[in-house]
Amino acid sequence: MLEPIHVSLASLNLATLAPMLIAIVGALVILVIDMAKGGLHKSLYVMLSLLFLLLDLGSLIDFAGLFLKNGTILGFFDVMLMDGLAILAQIIIVVGSMLFIPLALTSKRFHEYNYPEYFALFLFMISGFQFMVATDNLILIFIGLETASLALYTLIALHNRAKSFEAAVKYFTMGALAAGFFAFGSMIFYAISGSVEINQIATVLAEDHYSNIGYILIAVTFMIAAIGFKISMVPFHTWTPDVYEGSSAALAGYMSIVPKIAGFVVAMRLFEFLVHSGVAWLQVILYIGVVITMTAANVWALVQSDVKRMLAYSSISHAGFVMAAILIGTTQANTGLFLYWALFSFTNLGAFTMLWVNRQKNLLPGQSSDHPYEKFSGMVKTMPMGAVMMGLFMLSLAGIPPFGLFWGKLYMIGSAVSAGYTGLALIMALNSAIAGYYYLKLIVFMFMKEPMVGYEKMYFMNASLSLKTIIGIAVVGTIFAVFAVNPLLKVITLFVYNSGY
Amino acid sequence: MIDHILTLLIFFPALAAMLGFVVTKDSMRAYGIAVSFIEFVLSLWLWYAYDPMVSGMQFMESMPLIPAFGINYLLGVDGISLFIIILSTFFTMIGIASLTEKRHLKNLIITLLFLEMTMVGVFAALDAIVFYVFWELSLVPMLYIIGAWGGPLRIYASIKFFLYTFTGSLIMLVGMLFMAYFYNQATGMWSFSILEWYRLILPENFQLWLFAAFFIGFAIKVPMFPFHTWLPYAHGQAPTIGSVILAAILLKMGTYAFVRFSLPMFPDASVYFMFPIAIIAIIMIIYTAMVAYAQEDIKQVVAYSSVSHMGVIILGTFALNVEGVSGSVFLMLAHGVVSGALFLLVGVIYDRRHTKMMSEFGGIASVMPRYATIFGIMMMASVGLPLTINFVGEFLSLLGFYKQSHMITLTAGVAIIVGAIYMLSAYKKMFFGTVTNEANRNLKDVNRTELLGLIPLVIVAIWLGVYPKPVLGPINNSVESIIQLMHDKAQSPEAKERIPNLSDSSKIISMQEAH
Amino acid sequence: MEITLTHYLVLSSILFAIGLIGIMRRKNLLMLFFATEILLNATNIGFAAISHYIGDLSGQMFAFFIIAIAASEVAIGLGLLIVWYKRTGKIDLDQMNSMRG
Amino acid sequence: MELYLYIALFAPLVGSLFSALFGMSPKTNITGYIASGLLFTSFLSSLVLLNYVLGGHTVHVELMTWMATGDLYIPFGFVVDQVSVVMMMVVTIVSTVVHVYSVGYMDHDKGFNRFFSWLSAFVFSMMVLVMSDNFAGLFIGWEGVGLCSWGLIGFWYHKESATWAANEAFIMNRIADLGMLIGIFMIYWNVGSLQYDVVFAEIGNLPLVITTWIGIFLFIGAMGKSAQFPLHTWLADAMEGPTPVSALIHAATMVTAGVYLVVRANPIYDLIPNVGIFIASLGAFVALFAASMALVNRDMKRIIAYSTLSQLGYMFVAAGLGAYWVALFHLMAHAFFKALLFLGAGNVMHAMHDELDPFKMGGLRKVMKGTFIMMTLASVALAGIYPFAGFFSKDLILEVGFVEHHYIIYTVLLLTAGLTAFYSFRLVALIFHGEERYKLFGIHPHEAYKFMLVAMSPLLVLAIIAGSFKMTYYQLVTNLLPSTVYHVHNEVTFWIMTIGTQLFVISAILFAYKKYSNWNSVPDGTSKMENSFGYKLLWNQYYIPKFYEEVFSKPYLELSKIAWKQIDLKIVDATVDMIANAIYKTGENTRDIQNGNLSTMLRWMVFGLVVLLALAVAFTVGYNAVSA
């Protein structure tokens, strides 16, 4: 008969749930407030979200301290895994979200911010991502992923216009397919290892000396497809530009950062042990995948006529760039990944925010998208500071020193070099050059063309103090990144190294 | 203050540019001149404080930037960089003083001041990454200058300029990372300090690859054949000030980098690649001179002539002996002064006629005699007449390379012939003959503002041609230390032989000092 | 004739492939969603079978959660379809091509 | 003495700079006076130095360092020794005369001040050239005179032909200068110094091959400056410049720089007699070659220019055969009478309103008595009639050829002497004798200013008496130059030669007079002679300018255009653009992968999966095959 199970509460390490729980509680609080008194202004919810995120961040920093003292923290029957990667990723997630949520305080009113549920879903989504990175259990990863994704689909659709529905449906459908892939891949891993926990899988496979190579490859294939979808690897990227275009610029910027870092962490956990154990196939596949993702996305970005789509493709390319870290698999490379993404968050969010501040409600005459290049022509004359800042973000994205992303690129290419991937390093460098073109294109429009008559008022029409603050933070973060790199590098290296990656 | 003079030199213009946003449009010009003048005086002070007897780095500054990855804010000047820095500040001053641009003058001056920061930064940097930062950053203001104030094809030209050089420098960046990695392998430490890298002796095959990686970055910047095609567009479309700075300073970054990086870091590779590069240099010299001869646009003539002269600089650099390298460093300055002046001169006529086609002119000498005179002086300097600044550099460069190869020098020497051909024919087309075009009949001669920019250049061009010693001396000392370093580091017997050992010849030096 | 794990896995993958075909083939969004359900169900069979053959409960757990996920997806998916349908009157995915390139 | 040296050297520079100050302003006579005065000062200083040097001293100063790097050390060093002082005298005398003359000659020219600036600058360069104590300094002067020559040939820059000629001269000289530069490089890398004294002391220790090459390269430099075949065409074209310029630069001084170089570098050429023979042969050839072209030419100044060329040939014969002092002597004598001849021609030009065709003149002796006398005497001197200067120097060269047993050279030179006499007097006869054909063209000639004639007179005197300095000169220069005496020892032979030569020359003169002194029509290209092959050949300068035009200039231009339009734009640049375009086009062509249709997107996902699966299966199969 069933034995009663005695579990000491201490061994559960309930605290490991704290960060996610904070987010969930926040969401529930918002829902409750809404039920109690409807029709409250969005600023309340924004600030509440911000507060809970702050708490979340506080608890994460607490964990960071604990991690440095005691190493990896397991909790809840080893389902929760608070290692360096989890903490770093969650910090990026939460900080990215904190930068995102004030963007709701626009001066124009958009549909989604009329819903208190929007903020609740947003916090739920964050908790989903947090779960996703803070575990090595495939089940929890899957559920976290789905929680976040489902919330995200809703957030996209709430923008409430034809394009955002289209985007949401496309994202959802492809997400469902990817979910199928994930499930199937997990199944095969389960079949060969009898476990759904990544470290367990790794152990079993190592003990078997990878004898079920066929199974492993099939499993990895499905996993690549599933995670590749999440981090938009070519050819699983097709949703990205459409979804970015359909969502509000703010959300698009958010999507280019936060979901992807979660994806990267899962990819790191899942693939790196395989790469390290010399599964040559995976190395080749990742190599090809990384190169194609970087290059093809760049090439497509070249031909875009809409800035947002261009940025979408560019973020695919950046993701490909960072994927190289997983291929390289050294501590330096993984450190580079987090460094890159931390720096990328500021810059890219800044760039998308710049789009967000000049979002008008109706399409420009003769244009089929919100942010055609023409909209920016001659911006330096009508809005010099705005143009300079946008130019700054573009330069940073292009990897012009000393702006933020350069240091990330430097370190990433450096890690490729150190690991002996000369060809990869060169390809990464050359891709930066190709990318230069489309970033320059925007600069050209802003600085070297005459303003279009009648469009002068387009810029900053949607701006508000909080948006400007966010841009300011992004600008500062981009320009003075160089001073942040060293401390970041030290901390990240410590975390990554101590997590065994 | 003297301890941080380099930092001051680098960031003073940038700071001034920031403050410049506040200055009103009308007074911007005066502000720009004042700032650049102060900067120039500061750089002169640097020269004054510089000890010409010391061959190594002076005014070193160091501050950890990203110590975890071995990146430090490391500055210093030696005889080689000192004068290029002064040239940069000098030309920024001259450039701003002789600005005739009316559109968005404020933006232009702010951009120029930022550009000045990057230029000084490149030449003062002793850390590869800091160097790279300024190197890349210099593209941005230039992009803006060409793209916003340029001619009809300005956007094409500016993007081409940017992307081309950007691509090259990214490959160079990979090379730098490899260098740091090898340093890490050798010492267990990360470092991007150039001086530290000097101490590293690499196996020859590594040297070859790294040399190639750096070479692409530098060659595009120089620009060397066949990577030169961005230059005619950039010059052709750039406004006068853009061309001036581009020709006078930005191109020097490439050649300077050869001396600063390639030679001392890869002595064996330098010897290995000496002849191929010399061949390229010859192609640059003769082929581009021919192309220059075929031009119809006077600015393009000057632009291509730049490439041709850069060929001589490259040749001198790869002479790998003191005479040649000193000569090439000197020629960098000389070419800066002369081609800068020529572009300014082209700008003068362009301001008046808004065309640069030589066929539009003819007989200008009678309408604008002062202009014709100054143009003539600068043309002769460009042709390399003795007692002008160019000759010293060209003579020494060719002399230096003669030690390495007779035939190549003979072929390269054709520079003095072909140079004369295109320059004289261009001069003839523009200035000689009778005035046939009515539009030219009443052109105003150079005015006071323009003279303000041109006269100092003429003075420098002749002064340093007659008495190059104050500049050549410090250059020589620093070059000697580089050559000695190369000789000591060289591994292959051929390199040992080709790079002279100066410690043997110290006798000779002392003998000369007895003169 | 023993039914081994392989049988189940093969069955699972055949069903998965049917799902894939459906996903690629369907233009009607609602029926496309059916196909996604097939995918998840195919996987579930595999999980249950593996769980049975190695005598471990984790597989069943996974399948359990997959069912939950499938259910949530239906809710969101139908919600999306409803707004889309309200806006356009169609749920044919060929209508969705306002963004491209 | 240093002071005098510096005065001699820098006075012209001061004059030039002073004139340049007024370069753009309208004519101010003061510039002419000051420049001339300063040159006279220079001349006086040179005279003092000459006196000093005659006392057996030399002056050697070092002004300052020019270049010093590595082992290279080049100072601005100047030396006044026996050779350079001779040159200094020649240069300062002729240039002083020419300056004064020019005050009158350029009287009506807008560019009066500019002219003096250039002219004085030229003298300065020339002084640097001759006074320098090292090869680099020589090169400075060498290029400097080239520059001034360019400026002065193209002085009337509105004339297409003048500017063309100026550029031609400069570029041709540059070609030769490259040779010289290479010679200098060789000297430096083999000797380690460029100082004359060091080089000449060390040169004997070098392998002969290297010395030979040095000699050859230096001579290439000399060929350009002295317009030796095949770099001779510029000299005749250079006559586009104002006539004083032709007198000073293209007759008396600059063109002789090549001879000076060979003379100066005599320790080198002494070691390589084979090169010397070549130089001599080339000189002889040029002497005849140039003279032949002068026979038929119808341009007064060109005829004189060809004669200059021819005389330069003589000088090179002497220098090539080792008779350096003879070469230098002829150089000096020639400078006087040739400058005189040119200045006279200038007077005629002035009178004839820049008409140059002697066939359109005739009978001018009536209106231009002074000029007539001077030109006739100068021609006599040129022809080498005793006791004029030309006799002493030219005869000596013939003797050298004979003594050194180069009979072919001797014969050629003798023949040339006859031709020289013929064309010189053809010119004199056509200009000053016969009918006054100029009336047909409505010209009213007049004599030049008095002071111009006065200014010319020193030259006249020197042209007549220069020969008498021969012994003093000989003693002077042989301090430095090999003191070989060239004398035909057999008295009979000597007299036969001397008198024979004189008779030959005189008969040539008489023939010219007979043929041309009564000329009465302007040739219109229809006469039989004018259509003969020989005449045409000579008239077209052996078709060499045309040959250069067709073989070098035009193809170079064409090639340049191809290089630009075909190679640079269509290959090099197009490749770069092609790469960029290819990348862009790839984007354009593949962007339809994202065609916005959800079905396609899903298919791409499945496609990606299938490809990966295929790779996985392939790998597994391969892996199993290998492990099995």
Add this chain to the structure above:
Amino acid sequence: MFEAIAFYLFAVLTIVMFTITVMTSQALYAITAMAAGMIFISAFFFILGADFLGAIQIIVYTGAVMALYAFGMMFFDTTRNVVEKKVNPQIVFVLGVLAAVMVVAIFVAPIISDNIQALYPIDPTIGNSQAVGMVLFTKYLVPFELAAVMLLVAMIGGIIMAGKKMDKSLTLMAEEEIGMMDDSYRAEEGGH
């Protein structure tokens, strides 16, 4: 033997049902076939001893999911024949079949592993539901709770998207229009 027969029977049935689901142009057939397929799948669960899962399968899928879909169908009016434009159907089948073939190709090889250990072994002495419950509320408590959150998210998402507020898009309305709308809301609320 019984197991084999059952397996093959249900395998064929499921495959057929799902094939119908995928291939038919009748939406009604499709949904019916899918519901049937789901039920047949639950049969596998029972065969495999996963009783709990089987029950859940029937309840959740056939009960909830199918009902939702049925409502959806009625709402979208897709009971009639669905007209679908087919583009390159070959590609679809080639890709699908290839995927299956390749996965199967690997799967025919047996799994070689000595190291598979059941971490949560099935105890034959206790019932499946109990066992599942034990694991679910210990090891998988966190996923379980998160699944609850997920369902909550799905619920909220579904509700607000289907809600009436979505009919008007503030995103597309000019500020003035929104202002007017707010006023009318306020008026309504004031009226209550």
